[in-house]
Amino acid sequence: MTREEASIRIEQLSSEINNHNYRYYQLADPLISDQQFDVLLKELQELEKAYPEFLSPNSPTQRVGGTITKEFQSFPHRYPMLSLDNTYSEAELRDFDNRVARLLQEPFEYVCELKIDGVSISLTYSDGNLTRALTRGDGVRGDDVTDNIRTIASIPVKLKPGSYPDDFEVRGEVFMPRAGFRKMNAEREDEGEMPFANPRNATSGTLKTLDSRQVARRPLDAFVYYLLGEKVTGNSHYERLQLLKSWGFKVSDLMVRCSGIEQVIEFINEIDTARATLDFDIDGVVIKVNSTEQQQKLGFTSKSPRWSIAYKFKAEEAITKLVSIDYQVGRTGAVTPVANLEPVFLAGTTVKRATLHNADVISALDIRVGDTVIVEKGGEIIPKITAVVKGARPADSKETRFVEACPECASRLIRNEGEAAWYCPNESGCPPQIKGKLVHFIGRRAMNIESLGEGKIEILFDNGLVRSLADLYALDAGSLTGIEKVLSSADGKEKRISFREKTVANILAGIDKSKNTGFEKVLFALGIRFVGETVAKKLAVHFRSIEALGKATYEELIQVDEIGDKIAGSVLRYFADDANKGLIEKLRGYGLKFEMAEPDTPRGTQLQGKTFVVSGVFSIYTRDGLKSAIEQHGGKVGSSVSSKTNFLIAGENMGPEKRKKAMELGVAIISEEEFTRMLQVDSKEEG
């Protein structure tokens, strides 16, 4: 390479890396894997070493991370937030060990910990109180996300009394457990929102949310792994972790002290096998010299401590070819491009398809049919295309043009401002949208029609029996008996399956039973965009009937807790559409519930001598309804919690003071459901 070529390549790499940093840190939407990023960074580091005259102070190698988001106030870190030197190879790990041994010239120990794949955070505590939480930012300054961090239950805001210094800093990693991530994504899809690609993106996106109430609803969690400050005691990293634990911090138990590199490698191998069974994503193991005195001796380079290294697990990758791109239409009409790949074996399964997310991802990758591509399977199950091998591109390849018409119904696609997805606007006529709405409607958390499933909905639709939600209730034994689905089996033969008598009876019974479903679930089942399970419940409890909801103005809607501009707009649009009003009238005609019902329990004496206090918002009863139910069963209603109170019935958003008081006085705190059971069980025993 000539000097001039080196200079050009350095320019190129710097801008590429800066762009990846931006995607990773600011957009929470990286295009390449960490591993590929590290390859680029290493190449740049090497070139800068060979041609120091081209090393600019603004080179991405001279910075630790990304840049700062505009919305949050930024503050300098008291101690810069450095990153770790990392490696994917055992040989380099041994080099690290030799280097440490050479520098220390005395025996030493390591501590090995999990490398949590989340978002790093710096927490400052003064006199036992969390005073500030900063993101890493560019390593020198970070964003103040204290309000968001306070919502994470596993991060103490006030420490238990103990021997902590009056001023210290702790570093850790915020992450989203896999189970919570999956649940949250399912809810997002219910609400017609784009799901997050993986738990780390979800975490990073969440921490950048300006409304901390939204953050509080996300299942975030955090581990801490580094204690620092002038007044900190504990002569080893291990001891400090134990101190942190004793002060109420969450420290992962999956860590060990090792007396040599062999034990370190053993731990790495154990974790690599156990990794799939963890409830959160990790991307490696962090190795740290245990003694703090030895850490000091080793010191830091400008970018990372000399006493620590991260061993990163390789994301499993494979190379294959892009055969074609399909466009799938979802329930909300969002069109998702899906890559059809030449089948390739990857991490235990054969991969044939991978999501391409949206048009932006396609153009950023500049991916074309016929391209050789790299697919990766990280912690998540869905494989993703991380890169295109441009050198292997066929000479006649054509740029990918995102479809302009719906592949299902040929409607012209539209794109709303600020959204990445293209939509098919033909809500009531586009088959996958209709089928998707039906599948959502019968779902467990909606109308819960267990006798129908996605497969049966498909058959009903294909036979022309259901075209709208209301058609389900028009089904009868006559129309269902004898309908068929033709399956072509592997040997090319056709197999016809039809509903047996018992299945038909079962389906009809399930549909009939669903008429008893409560209003809040019916409202959710309608599939109004952005109206998920929680929002539907809030709206139902607040407005109590579809009439009232349908008449609500924008101002009235945004009065409701959790309802903002986006949801209000969607509700207004829904009710402005005559087709939707017609649908509701039909469903009402079939006997579905469009009002909140007060439970109708017979009067009784089972609550005689008991005093209740009612607090918060309820969903089965109104507050007044609850009070009269108590009185109708012989109980008394008190206005504040005292030693005379027997039960506190806790609704949503109950005041924290009442809860505290009840806990202090040992008053039983029960839910509305438990209260309802009290009425039922007792009257049966008496009757």
Ligand code: IVH
């Ligand atoms: S120690 C000076 N320990 O990995 C040492 N970092 O590339 C500070 N990370 O920025 C870091 N798990 O976000 C440490 N057990 C662990 C970690 C960990 C995850 C992250 C952290 C850091 C990055 C380093």
